[in-house]
Amino acid sequence: MTHHLTRDEARRIIVRAQLLDAARPSDVVEVAEQLGTISIDPTATIAPAEHTILWSRIGWSYEAGQLTKAVEMDRALFEFDGTFRPISLLPLMLPWMRTRPLRESTKEWIAANEKFRDEVLARLRAEGPLLASDIPDTAAVARDSEAGWYGPNQVPHMLDFLSRTGQIGVVRREGRHRVWDIAERAFPADLPDYPADEAARMLDERRLQAAGIAKQRSPWTPVGEAGEPAVIEGSKRKYRVDPRAIAALDDDADGRVAFLNPYDGMLFDRPRLREIFDFDYVLEQYKPKSQRKYGYFAHPILIGDVFMGMLDATVDRENEVLRVDAVHQLIPFEPEEDEMVRAEIAELGEWLGVRVAEF
Template sequence: MVHHLTRDQARRIIVRAQLLDGARPGDVVEVAEQLGYTKIDPTAVIAPCEHTVLWSRIGWSYEPGQLAKAVEIDRQLFEFDGAFRPMSLLPLMKPAMRRWPERENTRQWLEANTRFRADVLARLRAEGPLEAGAIDDTAQLPRKPDGWSGSNVVTMLECLLRQGEVAVAGRHGRHRRWDLAERVYPLDLPEYDEEEAQSLWDARRLQAAGLAKQRSPWTPVGTAGEEARVEGSAWKFRVDPDAIVALEEEAAGRVAILNPYDGMLFDRPRLEQVYEFTYVLEQFKPKPQRRHGYFAHPILLGDRFVGMLDAEVDRTGDTLKIAAVHEFLPLEEEEREMVDAEIRELAEWLGVDPAFSP
């Protein structure tokens, strides 16, 4: 069966899958289960990515402590590869952990550091959880495989994380605290073989995406879901069947201010195909080449990207300094009021006052 979607329907499917429609989720775990991951990034021009992503879904009732509780106390989320993920995904990742690493130079580095590996595990077993800086570097071969940065201890911990032997137990500020995986992850998780795990993981990715190109390096979903075509696009898509059913429900739109590292923005080709939105992160561009600002946040209104918010928090003055709201097309008065209201909501959540530039 092939589903034929209008561009508006395709946009609504994605917005709803990303929890950016009018029906806000209730808590951190609900967001994690739907999205699959929340990127961790310290860039805090407004707020760190993981917190902005959750605020943009949950709204004013979200507090950063809720994320820490879900990760460190309730163990409903876990940290892996620069993102917070729901614990329900861990069983689907285990087969890949068992065959990691695939690169020969990483295997050779681990084999040459057998004693170092044992030292790190023994230290965690005796004293964990620990920050990397508290663990002695006893590396026999002091080099960094695959171009990773950081100390030998951090490199070894990252390797052991990918093999499922250690886990991030929590954070002290931005510093990770490490422990044995058996003391962090639940012990009664289901087991899957590699083929079944991959199929289930593809389905979870499609659930989070709603709609994805059939062969996409950005949103790999395999053959999950059903085939779809979108008006105006020559691409073959895969669509979540549940998202098709949900199209019959009344759509409720709202304004969402998105962190530049939000998963909604990750698949740039899909943004162009479905939303006709070419998103460029200008963080690493020279200042004279920036159009919208160093770390401008895209503004979603309903199912359209309507502009970019160039703002930063000034903690010395307790203000959200708004340099500009760049409108792609002139907004109607009611739309501009909605955008301004969301900016004020953002400032209130941050505990500062909005200060619009003259």
């Protein structure tokens, strides 16, 4: 069965799937289970990505310590590839992690550094958990300087490789630095074991659950055969839709204001944003200042299911103030919408523990 959806319906499905409607989730784990991934990024014009992503869903009751507890104490979440993910996803990922295809250059680097790999694993097994700085670099061959952000030290490269292949994991952070241990200690011992094809199918279903609507082979949200086919008015693209989201369309759906961190997963699929939300989003972080229209790290403003503005704001910790440099209105605000945005900015300042400067 192919579902025929209006753009309004498609937007409502996506907004609800991303937990950005009025029915706020209650805790960190609930958000992670629905979204699948929570991006980690230290850029903190307002707050690091992982915290603003959670605040934009949970609201004023979210505290940073809740994320730390979920990851380090409860082990309900784990860190992987620059994101926090619910532990329920790990058994779906492990078959792929263990058999993932490697670039030829990576194969050659690993083959040349087999002894180095074994030494890193042995040290973690004997002494872990450890920081990368606790592990000596005994690599026989260095990776190409373009292969990562770490410079000449080969230890971070090896740790990332071992992590991506499921042999080690991050157990906590010290500041922004990851602390590593072998997989047997980093992850729960009682994870279910799925055949590779079943795990892949279930992972596609979880991706679609988070997206609500996605293209089958989207580079941002590949969902395979999960869900059911859908056509959206005005579009020739073929989408897949979560049937549970279709069933919930008749439920009352109140909107609200949400400020989205530029690394929020809601924003990753730019073609979907353009086609369904009519929102052509460009992150201006890497543009020269003279070419920026909305600001270095402006946060898109979602009102209901429409992207109506951009918030350019910065926390001045020295003076304990949130400075709002601009609220760009992509679509002119009605008085009620302006009031809602101002109220959300006030809540943001309260959550950050600073006053909001006049704007």
